[in-house]
Amino acid sequence: MFKRQKITLGNGLRLLLDQRDSSQSVSICCMVGAGALNDPKGKEGMAHVLEHYLFREQDEEDSNYHFKNIEKYGGSINAFTGIDNTVFEINVHKEDAIQSIDVLAKILCNFKKNADALEIEKEIIIAEMNDVGEDGKNSFQYIKFEMLGVKESLNHIIGKKSSIRKITLDDLFDFYNNYYCTDNMVISIVGCFDKDIVIKEIEDRFSMLKNTSVNPKIHKRDFLKEQGPKLKSYQNPYNGGILLCIPCFSLMTEKLECLELMADIFSDGTHSKLFEHLREKQGLIYSLSNTLTLSHNFGMMDIIISLRPNKLHKILKSLIEISAQLRNEHYSEEFLHQEKMRFIKKRFLMMENNAYAAYWYNERELILDKNFADDLQEWVSRVNNITLEDIKFVRDHLFNSKNWFLICIGNLFFLHKWLLTGKIKKMLA
Incomplete structure (x- = not known):
């Protein structure tokens, strides 16, 4: 049980397969080795913008086609940007595994330049930021990064309004070409599925991805610039809380x-x-x-x-x-x-x-x-x-x-x- 098999395809893409015959579902997870720490200086939030942009269907009239195509099977689809990775997740019934691979391939292998779509996604992200105030300055996350001395290099994973507005289609395309490559990407599939059919489908649908990326593990900027102990306090007579952040290994x-x-x-x-x-x-x-x-x-x-x-x-x-x-x-x-x-x-x-x-x-x-x-x-x-x-x-x-x-x-x-x-x-x- 919990024994995964690793398979490397001809283009360098790594598959991790864990077959569970008794399961009624299949989970597909793709992790790309690039996140907020890979954002170019002055254009913080680029990894997150790209995640949004890729989720926006370019070939269909309905921009939410990917979500609806998974949800019509009773499944779920999501993505999130981390500090040094971006993750795309799909969870479906075991009968719908192949259709889900097709959707994932359309997201990851179908970059098309669409200026209008980019502007819409940037406005969606900026609207998301308004929930925590200008540039997230009211959030625990923003305050924490500021205390740690990383305001310049990592101003919240979501970026800053000013930096998001500077991001162009060419910027996104360069970021995509640099990091969305098979040697910087892993796909795991866990659940009940036919291994041979799944491998063939991924080989066919992901064949256009190249296998040479920049090395995302080499970060020129230092993350933690400050030394503790530090304390910041904010008056609120109605709500209270403590965030304790401990830098560790x-x-x-x-x-x-x-x-x-x-x-x-x-x-x-x-x-x-x-x-x-x-x-x-x-x-x-x-x-x-x-x-x-x-x-x-x-x-x-x-x-x-x-x-x-x-x-x-x-x-x-x-x-x-x-x-x-x-x-x-x-x-x-x-x-x-x-x-x-x-x-x-x-x-x-x-x-x-x-x-x-x-x-x-x-x-x-x-x-x-x-x-x-x-x-x-x-x-x-x-x-x-x-x-x-x-x-x-x-x-x-x-x-x-x-x-x-x-x-x-x-x-x-x-x-x-x-x-x-x-x-x-x-x-x-």
Whole structure:
């Protein structure tokens, strides 16, 4: 189970196939190794604009043809742009796998210059940006990147209004030719399908893609320019929240599985140490969310805590105190074994989802070194090999508040009074 087969076609396109005969569905995921970090300077948002533009059908009168062509089968189709990749996903009933491959090929292999279509998509993206204010300046994401010192190189994945308006058809065409190539693209198919028919269909429909790209893994710009600790606060008497951003290791670290495990132990779910301290022991919160964003050359762990505005200073104080406790906490071999088993079972349950498995396979193949690009059994072996020394190494980094970037929204009267006393400086020291 969860055994994927890798096939490289004649034009260099890599297919990762996981056949699941008992499944009633098929998930198709294409990952392209280019995202926001590949945007040319001054034209931030280009990768995202291209994603939108490719989704717009050029040969049909209906611009939403791709969406409707999948949805008429009861399926779903979506795409999103990341920091260093762009992903296209289709989920359908097993009987509709071949039609879905045809739709994906039309999206990825059918670039046609249409100035009117580009202008429409740019306006759609700008309308999307209006939800968070001019250039996203009211969003956690924008504030976080600004604090990290990446305002110039990565001003939110979606870009800036001014930079989006500068993007031309020739710009998009150059970006497409540079990065949408078979040696920079992986397609995973997970579910119930006929392997021979699927391979032939992809060979036929993707044959026009070239196999030479620029190297998207070589980024000239430094991502993290600032050093923690840093704190920004915003007054809001009605809503409260804390975003804790911890810069961490990239996907390329040898401690990858240990990093994932420690993020899970610290703040993912009701079993987590942070949830236990803030809710079960102190009753300060109802819930929290954790996102571990890892790319080829950097990583960030974001923890968002929703709270009552007047609890802001108490939770911030507890957060810093908890980090010191966890950094010095002793873990036994028995505890580590239990956590590894829980983590492995959790991943197996997630891999039951065809769409998640397809994305996971692509990430391991396209972004990680070949040492990591293997099936789930190899991942299990690496998790089982995590030692207490590995845990200590990663823990000392994550729970060191000197690396932290904090954004606080809530009732700032008590927080400012607390800041003025110098208590937070002492705790972050």
